[in-house]
Amino acid sequence: MRTFILATALAVLGPGLGLAAPEMAAELREVTEWKAVFGRVEARDMIPARSRIGGTLISIKVTEGSPVTEGQQIADIYDPKLGLQLDSVQGQIDALQSQLENAETELQRGEDLLQRGVTTAQRLDALRTQVEVLKNQIEATRAQKRVIEQQAVEGAVLAPIAGKVIDVPVTHGSVVMPGEVIAQIGGGGFFLRLAVPERHAGYLKEGIEIRIGPDGESKPGRLAKVYPQIENGRVIADVEVEGMSSEFVNARVLVSLPVGRRTALVVPADRVDTRMGLDFVTVRGPDGGPVDRAVVVGGPLSVDDTPMVEILSGLTEGDVLVDRHE
Known part of the structure; x- marks a missing residue:
């Protein structure tokens, strides 16, 4: 027992x-057969902050790695010609205003003379027309002044999106042209971009799980997008990784892709x-x-x-x- x-x-x-x-x-x-490739950390949206006017860069408030919000002023461009143009336009307005005052005085005198029968109605109509023409000229010149004032305001370079400054190719004191890149902004989240040999293209399906890290199991990822265009014999694909570090953009990360079964x-x-x-x-x-x-x-x-x-x-x-x- x-x-x-x-x-x-x-x-x-x-x-x-x-x-x-x-x-x-x-x-x-x-x-499952796995293929080891390197992916690059990239921003989903890479948009340049451009200058809207030409001039001298008198201040730049960000550097590489600085976080920015949408609409934040990151630099200031000064064009001395705009100030001169404003002074010129203001002088034209002052001159037209003086002519208008004189024309309105002449019109008042003509109306008095018409009541006395000294002048003709045709002469009075000509004076009225002259007053209207001067008023329209003043309004057009004021509109031209507003355009120049708006150009001066556009000397402020604004961040197009919220994100991180990736590159600042200019420095303080640089002379820039309209449309020139002042800073490169990366935003919209960060992901891994892969370049996979085209022979594996048939195995790449959106939504499949991807292994991230040197041991293939550090972090799970998901194949978010496969681009239809093949470049240099490679298929471009994007992988979403939750909580992925964005400290270094374009950093290379080892990724393992499922490319078949055996x-x-x-x-x-x-x-x-x-x-x-x-x-x-x-x-x-x-x-x-x-x-x-x-x-x-x-x-x-x-x-x-x-x-x-x-x-x-x-x-x-x-x-x-x-x-x-x-």
Whole structure:
């Protein structure tokens, strides 16, 4: 009776105590084939902040890496010609205003003379026309002044989007032309951009999971977009990674892509014993006893969340793995 109880206890506790491992056969399993490529950290939107007028850059308030908000003033451009033009236009307005005052006086005098019968109605109509023409000229000149004032306001360079300053190609005191880039703004979130050889294009589907990091499991990613145009024999694709660092734009990150499936002879990782630089697995020999067999192993695999290793040579399908201490 005691022997039966002891045998039952060992059978139950044996796997936990490492006394014996269940027998299993080496088998072919379908595994995912991964392709290691490098991705670059890029901003989703890369928009330049441009100058709207030409002139001298008298101040620049951001540097590379500075965060900005949409509409924030990041630089100021000064054109001295605008001030001179404003003075010229204001002089024209003052001169026209004086002419208008004189024309209105002449019109009032003409109306008085018409009541006395000294002048003609035609002369009075000419005076009225002259007053209207001067008023219109003053209004047109004031509109021209508003245009110049708006040009002066546009000397402020504004950030087109919220994000981070990627590049500032100009310095204080630079002479810039209208439309010249003052700063490059990256925003809209950051992602990884991949260039994958075109032979793998058929396996790239939007939404598939991607492995990020040197060990392939640092962070999960998702293939967000595959671009239809092939450039230099490579397919361009974008990968979204939650919480990805944007400290260094254009930084290279190792990425593993699923590019197909194949069959491989796999065994559990704990069944491989490494001794003196060689890898062994214990199989059942022809006489039914355990035999150590040297094998050549491939890379680690995960099959149904179980750590496995691929056996490249030394085993065949159907070989029975036994505990090495049996």
